[in-house]
Amino acid sequence: MTMSVEQLWSLPETALVGAYAEARRRYAEKKFERDTQRARLEWMRAKLIVNTRKGQEVREMTRDLDMLKIEVDVIDTMIRLRGTHGAAPVNAEEAAEKPTEPEGE
Structure with a gap:
């Protein structure tokens, strides 16, 4: 974390x-970066060109993503x-799957 809880x-x-x-x-930037790298890694596995370093890089990116989520x-x-209302927790995958309904229907 960039700041302590006390700060x-x-x-x-x-x-x-x-x-x-x-x-x-x-967090969103790191997640996008990690997911992009993960997709690239899956593509490489499909082509049988995977090496150990790429797997390690994805694990490191996942750790960084987890720390940002915390x-x-x-x-x-x-x-x-403090009594103010934060954003309601939303799972990005679930939000993307829900169709938006026009108002007034």
Whole structure:
């Protein structure tokens, strides 16, 4: 995490929301990077050209992604503990699968 829990707790509400948005952005970027690399690795396996380094790289990227997710969750918890409402937790895969319904129907 870039900031300790104590630092997050002492931040003003606007700065905390900004930190939350920044952590979510970094998380999304890392996840996209990891998923892209994972897809590339699967393609390489299908072609029988996989080497050990690529598998290690994906494991390292997964760890980085998990650490960013923890940071996002901690900041969200801080926002909720202060009595403000954080974003409702949404699974990106589930959100993408749900069709949007036009209003008024």
